[in-house]
Amino acid sequence: MAAEAQALAGDWGGGVHPYRVGHRKLGMWLFIMSDSLTFSALLIGYAYVRASNVWPTPFKFYPSIVFSSVMTLVLLSSSLTMVMAVSASAHGKKSAARKWIILTALLGATFIILHSIEWNHLLGEGLKPFQLPQEWAERWPGSTPLFGATFFGITGLHMFHVFTGCIYLFVVAARVKKLKHEDIEVSGLYWHFVDLVWMFVFPMIYLLSIYPKK
Amino acid sequence: MTATVETEEHFAGSNKLFVSVWIWLLALTGFEVFLGYVQLPVIYMLVILMGASIIKAALIVAYFMHLRFERLNLVLTIVPAVVICICLLLVFFPDSFRARQLRYSGPPAAEENH
Numbered sequence: 001m002a003a004e005a006q007a008l009a010g011d012w013g014g015g016v017h018p019y020r021v022g023h024r025k026l027g028m029w030l031f032i033m034s035d036s037l038t039f040s041a042l043l044i045g046y047a048y049v050r051a052s053n054v055w056p057t058p059f060k061f062y063p064s065i066v067f068s069s070v071m072t073l074v075l076l077s078s079s080l081t082m083v084m085a086v087s088a089s090a091h092g093k094k095s096a097a098r099k100w101i102i103l104t105a106l107l108g109a110t111f112i113i114l115h116s117i118e119w120n121h122l123l124g125e126g127l128k129p130f131q132l133p134q135e136w137a138e139r140w141p142g143s144t145p146l147f148g149a150t151f152f153g154i155t156g157l158h159m160f161h162v163f164t165g166c167i168y169l170f171v172v173a174a175r176v177k178k179l180k181h182e183d184i185e186v187s188g189l190y191w192h193f194v195d196l197v198w199m200f201v202f203p204m205i206y207l208l209s210i211y212p213k214k
Numbered sequence: 215m216t217a218t219v220e221t222e223e224h225f226a227g228s229n230k231l232f233v234s235v236w237i238w239l240l241a242l243t244g245f246e247v248f249l250g251y252v253q254l255p256v257i258y259m260l261v262i263l264m265g266a267s268i269i270k271a272a273l274i275v276a277y278f279m280h281l282r283f284e285r286l287n288l289v290l291t292i293v294p295a296v297v298i299c300i301c302l303l304l305v306f307f308p309d310s311f312r313a314r315q316l317r318y319s320g321p322p323a324a325e326e327n328h
Contacts, residue, residue, distance in 0.1 A: 018285070018287045019284075019285055019287055019288040019291070020284070020285045020287075020288075021284065021285075021288060026288075029288070029292055033292060033295065033296055036296055036300075037296065037299055037300070037303075040299075040300045040303055041303055044300075044303050044304060044306070044307060047307060047310070048306060048307055048309070048310040048313075049310075050310075051307070051310035051311065051314065052310040052311070052313035052314045052317075053314070053317070061250065061251055065247065065250055065251075069243070069247050072243055073240070073243070076236065076239050076240060076243065077236075079236070079239075079274065079278050080232060080233065080236040082278070083232045083277075083278050084229065084232070086225070086280075087225070087227075087229055087232070090225035091225075142317075181225075185280070188278075188279075189279055189280075192274055192275075192278045192279045193279070195274060195278075196270075196271050196274045196275065196279075199267050199270045199271055199274070200267050200271070202243075202246075203246055203263040203264070203266070203267055204263075206250075207246055207247070207249070207250040207259070207263055208256065208259060208260065208263065210250050210253060212253065213253055
């Protein structure tokens, strides 16, 4: 108990290294803070537009929700492989870390492919950023055409993050032997953040837009 | 004399712990999808889904992003600032109900003249 109190007092004392993390890791945390506010603003803007309009709920449980659930599974699994990479790196197993990082990037690429298939399907149905498919407009009369803008905007920005994350991870995997453990950890922070954002995008965009049962 | 910055490697958490967190995340996602299948009223869906998402986000931040094992100083620098800013962004949201009332909903019903 006394040791815990002493440790806490030490933390609050700050000293020369108040955070006990390197500048790269602190920089990534600050980036994540700012990026989380970007996505928060987008999702709150989406909620605002949605609550103030008639909103289409076009996603049928099968195939749309099942498909997006598989995408969620892929992204969650990529987080597990990433944390395994960081763990391996922490124990000095750089080769194992490289394999886990490559597996993570491949899962990220799988997510992008699945997402692209879904986008292609919706575009094929006639959904555009500022226009609903005719069938949807008839099914939900008076509904706002902004569905496409919010859907493509939010999921597109997330997909862009996944894409840049994949490139980042491939670069880290290629240079893993030269990099410090903290560099691997920083790349992991970015990847987990991408996963975290999807934990809000998936329910808000997909699960709350399920086609109503008859 | 060269100034060096010491950063200790203090990696905590076992692979078993990370797998169990992953299973919890999958279970919560499965629960969310199940709610989508049974289709509760939208207000219940919103509250429960956001609650589950916040739990999932907390698990990811605490264990996968390792924040639980970092210094309290770092946690207190990051978490409250983000939470307060998001709450401030939410200030705008109730205005959406006013905006909904402003929507044009067709011509008013004609008054009957006798």
